[in-house]
Amino acid sequence: MRSFWSRRGSLAVTVALFFGLLGAAAVAAFAQESTPAPSGSIILATTTSTADSGLLDALAPRFLAETGLTLKPIAVGSGAALELGERGEADVLLVHSPAAEQAFMDEGFGTERRTIMYNDFIIVGPPSDPAQVAEASSSVDAMTRIANAGAVFVSRGDDSGTHALEKRLWESAGITPGGAWYTESGTGMGDTLNIASERDGYTISDRGTFLSLRDRLALEILFEGDPALLNIYHVILLNPENSPAINSEAGRVFLDFMLEPATQQFIGGFGVEEFGEPLFTPCGDNSCGVETIATPIATPSP
Amino acid sequence: MTSAIIQFSGVIARAAGQVILDVPEFVVAAGETIALIGPNGAGKSTLLHLAALLRPPDAGIVTINETIATGKNAAALRRSLSVVFQEPILFDASVMANAAAGLRFQGEPRAVAERRAGLWLEWFGVQGLADRKARSLSGGEASRVALARAFSTDPAVLLLDEPFSALDAPTRASLLPALRAMLNDTRAAALLVTHDLHEAFAFADRIAVMEMGHIIARGDAQELIARPPTRRVAELLGIETILRARVAGIEGRETRLEIDGARGASLRASIPAGTLLRPGDHVTVTLPAGATRAFRPGSNGPRGANALPGRVTGVMARPSGAQLVVATPAHIVALAAWDVCETRWAIGDCAIVSFPPADVHIVPDPT
């Protein structure tokens, strides 16, 4: 009775009821909005650098026109993309992290892994090139020169695919990086390039990001072309036995689309208009033989 | 006996564990006006909030129109009540929307509510402000709107919590009679909380005096002033002269009293029926200034009245005359009519204070 007198209790009930109704209305609104059925779209988990290139944005309308499926590329880190695939939160993967991909396949999370295209990593640095990286015989040699000269090196330090490659190179060179010359940026490729430029330092970059930022960087490509620096993209079809949510049929449609000659040709021309050179080299089903060139770095060049 | 609109039975209210109101019995009857007076913290506002069903009693019951108020019927019962607070609490809307709010809450259609509210705005002389923003009004205008709003629901009783305390004297002086007239016209009962004695006497038929959560006296306003039951009530009612005295002798139905601390000064007082006095008894007497007259020496007061000579020690001008403090040597407050000879009263003048023995009240309870 006391609470009712002051209307506090009943007020609480009323407002709570109101709140509840609105909540229900909101949920109903959510439910209503879910008209785009999952079957009409396909979730592609991929890496940030792929999405940043703009290639997938350009492919999506072609994919829709040809297959009637909406492509939803979700850009996350390489590890996260594989994790999403493992959990069944995606329908298909487009990734470039060979070692992790192999482990993924070995554990039975994927049913098929096919080569689509590649680009490459480059070693960039200040035009003065204090470590004389431009004269290096291999990528491992280039890294050794940087370390020996004590020249500034900016690392991604974020466990990205690029960072993984860098760590393999140090390992092959028998160097444990550290000290005043070695900086970890902990950020993306673009920021890392900017930091290297500001500090007259070296870093490893994918070609696409460097090309897009080149105009505002005081950096040059000092080393390229080593097979160890190849960056190969694979599409992985996911094992639907892991999660009923995986739309493996749509995944196959995407894979087939990526391997089509018309798509391969489109990939080969992508970026020419903006950067003067393509960002990717199409290599559907290893037609170009890139897999055989890409020698494991574990056997360093002399 | 007219019917009780509001009735308290055994009502106790607490705050932070302390009893702040203890009213065994209290009634507001139809059509009557009651003023609640008393010092700050006496419980006046608490009593009004309880009467308005704005808070429940911690013990006891409040009855409205012979229905016991409960949580469930409080909202319905409140409809026969209107409350006006110390400050006119107007909402951020037009004057009309404010005045019509009570009727709208009772479910009246807008047109009906606004027509009725409009009449009340007119009664209080603020119909011209109907379209103004309520927040743009002056204090007096806002008070008039708040009163119009209170009357618009046609309440059986108005509960007024110091409604004029924020207003200046002229505004108050113009609103008080208007309110009084309105209450007479509508036959609405009213309960006025005030600490302004003048306001209380001008407004109310009946007075209830509160102190420390209790109603310590109540009754007809004139009767209370003439015969306060205790010394404290006399003080709270503002009765001007309160003296301690010793019974020096009994002469029929009168007693001769020697005033304490005033050598040789004595006065005669009527012995109230049923009071037994013996010589040597100590008593407290009260004497309202209104029962007294001060004269120049040589003039004569009424036959049979007390006539105490003394010197003027204080003068307060009043529209009706001067109010003097005369040392006889006991200090007695007395009124003097404007002198025909146009001689102003001044401190140090000689004066004779005259008052009938019947108006000297021997307080039954001297505490």
Add this chain to the structure above:
Amino acid sequence: MNELASGLGEAAGLLLGGNPEVWTIISLSLRVSLSATAIALLLGVPAGAMLALARFRGRSLAVGAVYAGMGLPPIVAGLIVSLFLWRNGPLGAMGLLYTPTAMIGAQALIATPIVAGLTFAAMNALDPRYRLQLLALGAGRAQTIWWLLREARLPLVAAVIAGFGAVISEVGAAIMVGGNIKGETRVLTTATVLEVSRGHFQTAFALSFVLLGLTYLVTVSLAFLGRQQQPARR
């Protein structure tokens, strides 16, 4: 600093040139953030009012939770919503992840505590005698709440503006549950992030200017709606 000037120019070009992609992004930003703000308004105002007016067990805990929620990082809101919307989550079957609806949900989660907290503060700041007067006038519960909200509408408008400002400018939740899909879930903030990582700083600045202009227009409109009935203070 050249980017600033050229970004401003490009912003004008994007808008006037009728670039359809930019207009899609703008309309999606508005749709998502205004919907989220509307939900926050519908949920947050009653919740804040309840906290201010009602007395119930656990009220101070609830108030603390709301105040803490005002600082909810967008990325956490995105993570919470993802948890529900993941295919293997409780609402996964609805297929809402990477849709504007999911973004609206996450942004509503960000804005609701802000609106609720500021509503609570606004209602608490009201003179308690207003409520007493409404009771005395015979107002019912709904009428009491409505009149008190009207009384506090200026700070309430500020609450809504704060909620909108928080969601139109956040990027963490939008990118997490929206996925930044072109034409579908790409809004001004996520598009800006993308353009920055692509090195298109000029375009990023252009989008930023559009975002600032849009935020300014919407908040000014909201403030105008509130001020329209602003009383002339005594």
